[in-house]
Amino acid sequence: MSRRFRSVAGWYLLLIVPLLGTIVFNVYPLIKTVIDSTLNMQGHFIGFTNYNIMFSDPEYHQSVGNTFYMGILSVIINIPLAFILANMLNSIPRGQNIFKVFLILPMITSIVTVAILFKFIFSPDPASMANYILSIFHIKPFSWFSDIKTSRESVVMMSVWKSIGFNVILFFAGLQTIPTELYEAAKIDGANERQRWLYITIPCIRNTFIFVYLTSCIAALKSFADVYAVSSEYGDPGGSLFTIMLYIFRKSFSTLFSKDTGLASAASVFLFLLILVITIINYLLTENSERVRSFFKIRRTGKKGALEE
Amino acid sequence: MKTGKQIRRHRKLTSSQIIYYIVLILAAIIVIVPLIWMVSTSFDRFDSAELPNPPRFLPANPSIFNYFVVFHNMNMLRYLLNTSIVAALSVILNLFTASLGGFCFSKGKFPGKNVLLLFVLSNMMVPFESKLLPVYDVIKGLHLTNTYLGVILPGLMTNAFFIFFIKKFCDDLPYDLYEAGVADGASKFRIYAQIYIPLMGPVMATIAILDILNVWNDLLWPMVVINKDTMNTVQVGLAIFGTSKNMQSLPGVSMAMSTLSVLPLAIVFIFLQKYIIQSIAATGIKQ
Numbered sequence: 001m002s003r004r005f006r007s008v009a010g011w012y013l014l015l016i017v018p019l020l021g022t023i024v025f026n027v028y029p030l031i032k033t034v035i036d037s038t039l040n041m042q043g044h045f046i047g048f049t050n051y052n053i054m055f056s057d058p059e060y061h062q063s064v065g066n067t068f069y070m071g072i073l074s075v076i077i078n079i080p081l082a083f084i085l086a087n088m089l090n091s092i093p094r095g096q097n098i099f100k101v102f103l104i105l106p107m108i109t110s111i112v113t114v115a116i117l118f119k120f121i122f123s124p125d126p127a128s129m130a131n132y133i134l135s136i137f138h139i140k141p142f143s144w145f146s147d148i149k150t151s152r153e154s155v156v157m158m159s160v161w162k163s164i165g166f167n168v169i170l171f172f173a174g175l176q177t178i179p180t181e182l183y184e185a186a187k188i189d190g191a192n193e194r195q196r197w198l199y200i201t202i203p204c205i206r207n208t209f210i211f212v213y214l215t216s217c218i219a220a221l222k223s224f225a226d227v228y229a230v231s232s233e234y235g236d237p238g239g240s241l242f243t244i245m246l247y248i249f250r251k252s253f254s255t256l257f258s259k260d261t262g263l264a265s266a267a268s269v270f271l272f273l274l275i276l277v278i279t280i281i282n283y284l285l286t287e288n289s290e291r292v293r294s295f296f297k298i299r300r301t302g303k304k305g306a307l308e309e
Numbered sequence: 310m311k312t313g314k315q316i317r318r319h320r321k322l323t324s325s326q327i328i329y330y331i332v333l334i335l336a337a338i339i340v341i342v343p344l345i346w347m348v349s350t351s352f353d354r355f356d357s358a359e360l361p362n363p364p365r366f367l368p369a370n371p372s373i374f375n376y377f378v379v380f381h382n383m384n385m386l387r388y389l390l391n392t393s394i395v396a397a398l399s400v401i402l403n404l405f406t407a408s409l410g411g412f413c414f415s416k417g418k419f420p421g422k423n424v425l426l427l428f429v430l431s432n433m434m435v436p437f438e439s440k441l442l443p444v445y446d447v448i449k450g451l452h453l454t455n456t457y458l459g460v461i462l463p464g465l466m467t468n469a470f471f472i473f474f475i476k477k478f479c480d481d482l483p484y485d486l487y488e489a490g491v492a493d494g495a496s497k498f499r500i501y502a503q504i505y506i507p508l509m510g511p512v513m514a515t516i517a518i519l520d521i522l523n524v525w526n527d528l529l530w531p532m533v534v535i536n537k538d539t540m541n542t543v544q545v546g547l548a549i550f551g552t553s554k555n556m557q558s559l560p561g562v563s564m565a566m567s568t569l570s571v572l573p574l575a576i577v578f579i580f581l582q583k584y585i586i587q588s589i590a591a592t593g594i595k596q
Contacts, residue, residue: 010497011419018410018429021466024447026432029440036442085336088329093322095330101582102337104589105344108574110526112544113567116551117347120360120560127360129346161340166589173590193325222438225528232552245438245529252442253533264442272439279434 033272036265050266060267062239063247066152070243071220074156079213081160082167087201089168090175100172103165111162115229118158119145145230148238155241159226163219167212174208175201214282218275224249233257244271342366351375351564360560375565385569387539388546391457392525393573395542399461399524400517407468407516408509411475412501416487426476432469438529445533455537460530464523471516474592478512479505515588518581525574543570 012019040046054060085103089096106114121129122144131141144154178201186196202209224245227235233250235242244267250257251264322330345366353368354375361369379385414426437444444463453459482505490500531542541549547570550556556563578585 007497008419011413011417014409014413014417014497014501015425017406017466018469018472019425022429022432022469025444025463025467026435026440028447029443030435032443032446033440085333088333092326092329092333097583099333099337100586102340104582104586105578106340107589108522108526108578108585109344109571110528110544110547112526112528112547112551113570116547116556116563116567117343119551119557120350120563121343121346123360123557125360127364129343129364132363161343164336165340169586169590218436222436224438228528229548229551248438248441249529252445261442268439268441272435275436275439276434 030272033265033268036261037269039262041260041262046262050262051270054263054266054270057263059239059242060247063235063242063244066235066240067221067223067243067245070152070156070223071217073153074159074220075213075216077156078160078164078167078216079209082164082212083171083209085164086168086171086175087197089172096172100165100169103168105165106162107166109162111159111225112229114158114162115226118154118161119230122154122158146237148240151231151237151240155226155230158230159223163216167216170212171205171208174205178204210282210285214278214285217278221271221274221278347564348568350560351568353561355561375561376569378562379565379569383550383566384538384541384546385543385566388541388543389569389573391540392543395457395460395531396521396524398457399465400520402461402465403468403471403520404513404517406465407471408475408506408513409501410468410472411477411479412505414472414476415479415482416484416505417497430469430473432467433473437463437467441529441533448534454534455540459534460542461524463530470592471520474516475509475512478509482508514584515591518585518588519592521574521577522585 037050038045038047040049089099122142123131124141124143124146125131126135126141128141130144134141142150145151182200182204183196186200191199222245223243227241227243227246228249231237231241233246233254233256235246248264248267248271251260251267253259346364349366349368352371352373352375353365354370354372410429414422414429448454448459448462451459451462453462486504487500490504495503526544527542528544528548532545532548535541535545538546547566550566551563
């Protein structure tokens with residue numbers, strides 16, 4: 001009995017770091033954030049007042065609008081483009097690796113470096129690279145990041161440039177798992193290239209699609225580093241780059257704007273709920289995907305292990 | 310099973326394949342041109358704040374003046390050192406805790422294993438961004454602000470994804486090895502360290518790569534936890550410089566700093582690109 005007890009205690013001891021970490025850095029912060037969101041700056045309970053203030057705060061409206069606008073735009077551009085490029089990459093006989101290396105290069109470059117680089121490429125100066133290329137086609141120079149009308153689109157272009165390779169690699173890995181027998185059978189049945197693409201390729205990588213789509217959505221909701229690196233915590237020009245995370249950051253840590261931990265916590269809780277909804281949709285949609293199957297396999301084999309004892 | 314890769318290997322290029330090549334080359338050029346411009350501008354000496362018109366891709370006055378300015382006037386070397394220490398610490402500790410956790414959840418037999426695993430995996434459900442303030446309070450309470458440990462601790466102790474990934478890998482390793490170890494009288498830790506660790510090579514490499522990419526390029530958390538210039542990581546230092554007013558007037562110096570910030574990872578990338586691409590494809594993780 002004591003031997004068995006020692007054995008069990010040993011396992012718990014070996015798991016002390018992740019268990020403690022989950023309590024200190026996950027459970028406690030989560031509860032603290034929810035509690036904080038119902039307190040005012042003096043620590044008095046004020047119910048849902050913070051949420052009311054937040055939802056009627058024009059700054060918050062602006063941040064949600066910007067986050068969704070940039071998120072939707074980048075998903076609409078990024079995913080189809082990455083899918084098309086991955087298909088092309090999958091169809092060429094030689095040189096796949098070298099293209100993959102080129103496309104993945106921006107991913108090892110941090111978003112801060114990319115932002116500094118693109119501030120020069122997208123500089124309002126007519127001599128900047130982007131404006132120079134436009135001038136070849138006789139298009140008037142843009143102000144890119146500095147103009148309220150183009151700043152959000154410019155940030156989206158920058159983040160697409162940075163993350164396209166990542167999505168191409170994911171789609172390519174998905175395409176590689178489709179057995180060629182399917183294509184050969186379809187060819188024998190007289191399906192043309194377009195039909196094979198539509199009826200074999202797309203259904204077979206449906207799960208990759210959903211995964212890429214939802215991780216992109218979550219990344220877009222949390223977008224912080226790209227806008228911060230371009231415009232610091234101001235979200236300028238004209239607040240057009242002001243995102244939800246920037247709102248939380250400003251209300252939590254800003255030295256330039258008025259802080260309000262209650263509002264920051266309320267915004268954090270709402271962001272968490274948004275992401276939770278997306279994650280749940282992810283699990284429901286990919287019910288028969290590898291990821292979830294392995295997730296539930298743990299539980300099954302785990303139970304079997306418990307029975308064996 | 311043959312995969313898509315072999316499908317059309319021994320044929321002549323079709324017309325659509327030629328179009329694919331053209332599009333892919335175009336995409337590769339769009340990706341690579343800004344990076345080439347970054348490196349070339351960093352070696353170019355500018356006497357005015359004006360960008361050259363048309364943009365040039367070979368330095369007109371090749372010099373290392375910009376790097377000289379960066380090393381003399383900015384703490385760039387210090388930032389690089391800080392980030393290297395943070396990255397090295399984070400990788401070592403993550404490999405240790407994640408492999409130990411994965412091993413326990415895979416081979417351990419104790420009551421409540423599934424509940425505890427789900428409990429640990431709950432870290433993956435809560436985005437770090439939505440608990441920024443309380444986590445900062447905890448780190449502050451432990452007096453770890455402005456320390457290397459403070460930068461890595463929250464990520465390290467909530468590395469549920471790595472644990473899960475190692476657990477999945479460990480599930481495929483035979484349980485007999487564990488029993489053989491027990492029969493020989495080895496402790497659990499010794500079985501983990503001497504029998505299972507040597508078998509986890511590939512999955513450990515994946516985790517090391519992903520962790521380096523994450524830690525090196527992280528901005529938000531280091532910025533929150535560090536407010537002393539000599540402790541800044543590369544990304545924080547670069548972000549402060551990049552959002553300052555005079556950055557736009559110093560293209561050469563900015564690009565020298567940017568190049569330096571990318572250089573260490575680029576060197577790693579050159580040697581490990583195959584594994585990096587595999588790791589990303591296998592896990593789908595993104596900073």
